[in-house]
Amino acid sequence: MKQKIPFILNGKDVSLQVDPLKRLIDILRDDFSMISVKEGCGEGECGACSVLLDGEIVNSCLIPVGTVAGSSIETVEGIRDSESGKRIIQAFAAEGAVQCGYCTPGMMVGAEWILRKYKNPTAEEIRIALSGNLCRCTGYDMIINAVEAAVKGGEL
């Protein structure tokens, strides 16, 4: 049974007529072309589909779109042009934090969440914050270094 679901996507008011039980990840990719949002496991264990929901990191594969009516959703497409987004992208490139790239959008959403949440996160806090984001290439150290570099890259 389709319903009209309005929400805010990367700062813009949007709405669509949709079955409220459809997964947010599918809506973002198929209806709004937010293809930075990746599906890895589909079970909330890999973090490739991470988005910010009202500023908090969540797995978009586990969220029916009907539960986000009226909420704000942010993806890398919305984060990348901000000051912090630019710093994160630059730091990931400089630190070699990207290899195959599949986990990268989820990691960058995680990095943005960390930058908003902590003023001076420790390496341990960064690791805990990103503990739900899996990377099978880098071994994580370059990603942690990149987030630390993005944090140090100047005040917001």
Next chain:
Amino acid sequence: MSVSYRPATFDELLDLMSEKELIPFAGGTDLMVQNAAAGGPKFAGDVVFIAHLPELKGIRLEGDKLIIGASATLSHIENYPQVPQLLKNAVSLIAAPALRNRGTMGGNICNASPAGDSIPPLYVLGASFKLQSRDGVRVIKADEFFKGPGKTDRRKNEILVEIIVPLKEWNIEKYRKVGTRAANALTKCSITAAAKVKNGRIDDLSIAFGAVGPVIIRDKNLEKKLIGLTTSDLKARADAILKDYSALIVPIDDQRSTAVYRKQVCLNLLREFLEVDLGQ
């Protein structure tokens, strides 16, 4: 195809629950995985979203009790100052931040997995659950609520509204979860234990094991036999106590671990609690 409802008020939710048979959907972090299908989740029935209702979300102190709304997220609980440390320890090791930002304690309870990590601390802390329907309110003790894997005492028209946690003074606490890795690992087995020790004497004691039986294992009669003893008594009797608990710990082999491993690890952890944690 399932229909989903999003009641505007708690009153409307109770009406819906009395009129129809609905699957309460809070954070959905278990439901979305259990009902995953190609093209979107397929549920066995119609669904009612409840996580947006303010009546179910709050956490507050009421005298010597902490009241946790059933839809309070695990992150909220993890960061709420007055939450007992044992419960915080368990909740902060569930999955990863993104999941804790959505997953709720009410969901963890009603999903009734023997490996549900927030449940053993609720047994140890003597928590009870407030259930509400158009027929009225019931308060059920945690150790009477769970009937088996996925089975609880919740009636079809009831909503779990609040988790009531008595704030008692424990001075020795142990929570240890054994899993494959730190984040996102489901529990192979766990121990949750608390004691109040005064001048070397056990004034109060509570011990629970997770994921090693159809429901959480806690035996109040065994605990009663230990209360009143000294910590050196416990150390001396450790072998006998382990033998008593060994009869209660009845794990299974599954994809996560084996029965033999789970039982041995639980007994090792119990020995550590009796000889090391209580011996301090």
